[in-house]
Amino acid sequence: MKSGTPSIAQDVSSGHRSRPASRRLREHLERTGIVVVLAVLVAVFAIREPAFLNVDNLFSILQAVSIVALLGIGVTITLAAGGFDLSVGSVAASAQMAASYVLIVWHGSALAAVAACVALGVAAGLFNGLLITRLRVPDQLATLGTLFLLAGLQLIPTGGRSLATGTVMPDGTEASGIFPDAFLALGRLRLFDIVPLPVLILAVLTVLAWIVMETTRWGRVIYAIGGNETAARLAGAPTSRYRIAAYVASATIASLGGVLIAARVGRGDVSAGHSLLLDAVAASLVGYAVWGAKRPNVFGTVVGAVFVGVLLNGLTMLNAPYYMQDFIKGVLLVLALAFTFSVGGRPDSRV
Template identity: 35%
Template sequence: MTNTSDTKANEAEGRRSFLPAFINLRDAGTLFGLALILIVFAVLNPVFMTAPNVLNILQQSSINACIALGMTFVIISGGIDLSVGPAAAISAVAGAALMTAGVPLPVALLGAMGTGMLCGLFNGCLIAFAGLQPFIVTLGGLSLYRALALIFTGGNPIFGIPTEFRAFINGDLLGVPVPVVIVGLIALLLWIVLNRTPFGEYILAVGGNQEAARIAGVPVARTRITVYVMSGGLAAVAALILMGRLGAADPTMGNLWELDAIAAAAIGGASLMGGKGSVVGTLLGAVILGSLRNGLTLMNVQAFYQLLATGIIIIVAMLIDRATRGRA
């Protein structure tokens, strides 16, 4: 006689078999939501689905997607990173200072990324070794890194970004904007890490039950530190993309980036309780936010209504997550 739970498991596996290997049922639901938004705005405004505007949406979404991918790994591990915006600002300032000082461009880029990773390392060490709560540590980091960026620059932007760097960031590869290509390659690498490596299993285990993971031999402290270093590094990449587009490094850069990143991860299925998240879902979540803002802008909707729509989407995503966890 067939067990009822086995039957349900087989049915679930059957439903998953219709989906590509890189996407799950939750991601499919997010994709459906994106398709619905695209259809609605395409009907309301014919310009919305034109090729130039679609590329514009992807390019605008690339910065948030980059930040949100790092945030997703932090959230899966059971943490949160509120300092990604200021970490991006101080990374941009460091990179721009090196560029304008005549340092070779590759070294300057490594310096910017290293700065972001150091911010993440500082956060991770306080959380893993001092036992402080991620919310408190990264909230302190939010003020600390912003203050350091403002103090270093005197509150003024740094101009003089090399022309070759700006040309690269504002260029395209086979018609696809370079920032979109960069984020796509990063997402592919992170998908492999999360789904095909032991480290990905460690992150899920730590987020699911930290004590059980420790008993099972998972290097909990090292795992938690690493995800924060990744978050800081990806914040630096996002900062470099924006710096290349603007031609300057502003110490006030990255204001509220952490909220957009959390929103994209949550919309994509990452649970703020930890233990669950998806690279594909986060990318879709970032594109949903970008599409929503772009469509509302084309319709001349005021900015505070865009914030209202974003807030509603986040709350709905959280309710969906709570409902799916309840059924599980």
């Protein structure tokens, strides 16, 4: 064999050297792709509109996405358990109406309003969980039913009207209560006149949810149920109780989102929550693509919510047509998932 002709062994050796390099590149792109795109978006918007990087604007973005991110965390927990909570938007909307009713009609305190919202969330989660585990209703159908149930239920006490001081109730009486400052502070207070309280609440719940899902037995069992419920049951896990707990956690977190909506708006708005479900689901699914997780994860969901928030805020500052926003969010979701499960996850077929 001539010295200048490469041998088969050299070809195979070269292939083995090049394959890990390409695989490492794909893994790197898979792990950092969404974060890199987010950084590029921030840079582009900052160049086109320097006010985008204003501290107040950045925290306004975080405040705007905080409720979506909270609902997304709830959806993420149910996705991890092999389910899908479609009722989070209606739970949040019903909670903000419940808080408004307690304050304006019943003249309750801020603590009573928050307690009523949490109780509503726990009840909705139990209802979903029992439908799914006891009556064997598929997750999507059970939570879709709860979505419509709560969407209609919140309209009955006020006769379909939004609720504010001075609202005339169906029985002819006038609601004379007010939103106390202690309640409004939950949605409007800024620590050091910079950081909105909802952002801090989101940060705390994100850390707690991440710790529970990633480092505790409860979280490991939830992921095991989502991976193979039968195997988890045979291993001794009380799968029904864990699935009910997942839906209770999701609805309770959504009810806290409803509290923040009511505190920020200062009224019970019957139109609140209409777009929250789609945004929360989008954030949860985009989270699959963060750091190459390819599974529901709390941190990825929050990054997904911030991604969507940055995108929409930047487009608004650039005067992009509002009717393009849903289309752009859809493109974002499709591209993120396509990258994660196709480009990032494609096995290397070379020998």
